[in-house]
Amino acid sequence: MFKRIFWIGVGVAAGVxxxxxxxxxxxxxxxxGARQFVLGPDQDNVTVRxxxxxxxxxxxxxxxxxxxxxxRYLAKR
Incomplete structure (x- = not known):
């Protein structure tokens, strides 16, 4: 269990x-111009968006x- 949580944390950290x-x-x-086309005009908040x-x-x-x-299940009552 802890190994799995550890590796998920490692994956999240690597992704970030x-x-x-x-x-x-x-x-x-x-x-x-290309950056504005790809990232939009608000380039500083791409991660938050x-x-x-x-x-x-x-x-x-x-x-x-x-x-x-x-x-599905409330209709059966």
Missing amino acids: VLAAKAQAYVKAHTPD TLAALWEDFNQAREAREAELSA
């Missing part, structure tokens, strides 16, 4: 580091699944 390095590389090696979108997608999927399960 790689994403930060990739974002820094893109900022340093692409023209401003990405996490917010992922959280929103997760919540939508969770709510849809919850509604599906509620309809």
Whole structure:
């Protein structure tokens, strides 16, 4: 159990580091017009916007699944 949590933590940390390095590389090696096209005008908050979108997608999927399960099992009562 602890091994699994450890490796998940290592994977998350590696993902964060790689994403930060990739974002820094893109900022340093692409023209401003291309950066604005890819990252949008608010380039400093790309990570926050990405996490917010992922959280929103997760919540939508969770709510849809919850509604599906509620309809399936509450109808049987």
